Amino acid sequence: MKKLLLWLVMVVVMLAVLLGGAGYAMYAMTGDDKLPTQHPTLGDTKLEPIGYDWSVPVLGNVLNRTFEQPSTLTVQKLGEMTEAAPELVLPDWAQRTTLTLKDSAGSVVVQGDAAAFAMYAYPKNGSYELTLTAYRNTADPGDATGWYRYCASYTMNIQPKAVLSSERVSQGGVAALVITGILDGSEPTVETDLGDVWFRPVTGGYMGYIPVTYNAEGGPHTLTVTCGSLTQELTLNVMQSEAKTVDVAAEADIPGAATEYKNAIWPLYTQGSSEKLWQGNFASPVPSAILADYGARLRTDGTITGRATGINYNAAAGTVVTAPQAGTVVYAGTLALTGGTVVIDHGCGVKSYLFGLDAVKVQRGQSLARGEELGTTSEEHTLIWELRIGSKSVDPAAALTGSSGLLYRETM
Incomplete structure (x- = not known):
């Protein structure tokens, strides 16, 4: 009996030695290459860590190896930034961040995370210091968990400029105009023969939308942009589009209908919210x-009577009509000319x-909201959807497919 117990003890000890040795070997073989x-x-510069603390699994959640370096006072110098909003791009492993941004006086101007930094608009040029800690707290037992810390300084030297979403736009299209580097709160104006441009504030500047209606003259158009110290000329080239001819029924001549329409609808061209209310593609009503x-050229009894300023639908009476995008109703009623x-x-x-x-x-x-019911179609009138910027009509089809300048840089 004693020999059996002794033998069992020896087996246990040997197993412990073997397991211990294997565990030690695995521990020793687990290096910082797992980080x-x-x-x-x-901007365009990779940030270098000034400290870290990582725990790397050796045997699942039973045994871990720690790799750490206390944070130093090193500040990585990034030089000059000329973009109004230098982009902070996080690696895929970063699940959470904490961030502090200080100005040249040492005052904290951003305290939060990477998302808060992305929303920050620099009020002036000068030097700034960024401290960032990126964390990974994964539930995967095979992944290292921990953090890296970074500290970098840079000088903002933002100069105002204007850029177009595209230098070439077809008739019926929309070009977005982005003005950046506006730090003094000045509001922009644009001189152009294409139509009125409405602007909305974005990070470090403004964005506006230039309508290119169906009969805009083909060729180059000069845009003169003014905002604070900025005066800049841009050229937008308008490409002519092919127009089909479509036969349509003659419209009834109703006395006073045109005047009623003008009084109800035309004032809306110059009114409205400067806030962007849409997000993503538009939807067919x-x-x-x-x-x-x-x-399209509209022909009645062999004579061209006009051009389609929107999309005309062949919708059966009683078809539900829905909102093409989110917004606010500014007119709802019945007009003799348009039903x-x-x-x-x-x-x-x-x-x-x-x-x-x-x-x-x-x-x-x-x-x-996009897709909410507006009403139903009638037998007397053709359903028409016009999309206008100010008084100028543009092609709704581009907004449906997402190719319109209205969808340019949606997050701004």
């Missing part, structure tokens, strides 16, 4: 086929005009 190797970038595309009419302000001068409804189920001042 994340990607680091954040600010009905699932019906298209009778006439934007810009049931709903106008939605999407902000920044952009409005949807929907004509040809029967029953109108919304009212002025109502806030709408």
Whole structure:
């Protein structure tokens, strides 16, 4: 019996030695190559860590090896930044961040995380110091957990400038105009023959939308941008689009209808919110086929009577009509010329005009989400969806596909 117990003890000891030796070997073989190797970038420069503390699994959650370096006082010098909002890009492993940004006087101007930094608008040029800690707290037992700390200084030297989303736009299109580097709060103006430009504030500047309507003259158009100390000329080239001819029925001549329409609708061209209310692609107001595309030549009894300033739909009476995008109803009623009419302000001068409804189920001042019901189509009128910036119509089809300048840099 004693020999058996002794033998069992020896087996246990040998197993312990073997397991201990294997554990020690695995511990020794677990190196800092298990730590994340990607680091954040600010502007075009990779940030270098000044300290870290990581725990690397050796045997699941039973045994870990720690790698640490106390944070030093090193400040990485990044030089000069000329962009109004230098982008901080985090590595994929970073699950959480803490961040502090100080100005040249040592005052804290941002205290929070990377998201708060992305929203910060620099009020003046000068030197700044950024301290960032990026954490990974993963539930995966095979991944290292811990943090890296970074500290960097840089000088903001923002100069105002204006850029177009595209230098070439087809008739019916929209070009976005972005003005950056505006630190004194000046508001921009644009001289152009293409139409009025509404601006909204974005980080470090403004964004506006230039309408290129169906009959805008082809070729180069000069834009003169003025904002504070900035005076800059840009050239937007307008490309002519092919227009189809579509036969349509003659409209009834109703006395006073044109004047009623003008009094109700035209004042809306210069009114509205400067806040951007839409997000993402626009949606067709009905699932019906298209009778006439934007810009099509409309022919009645062999004579061209005009151009389509919106999309004309071949919608059966009683079809539900929905909001193409979020916005506020600024007109809801019935006009002799266009039947049931709903106008939605999407902000920044952009409005949807929907004509040809029967029953109108919304009212002025109502806030709408994309896809909310506006009413139904009628037998008497063709359903028409116009998309306008100020008084100038643009092609709704580009807004449906996401190719419009209205979707340029959506996050700004």
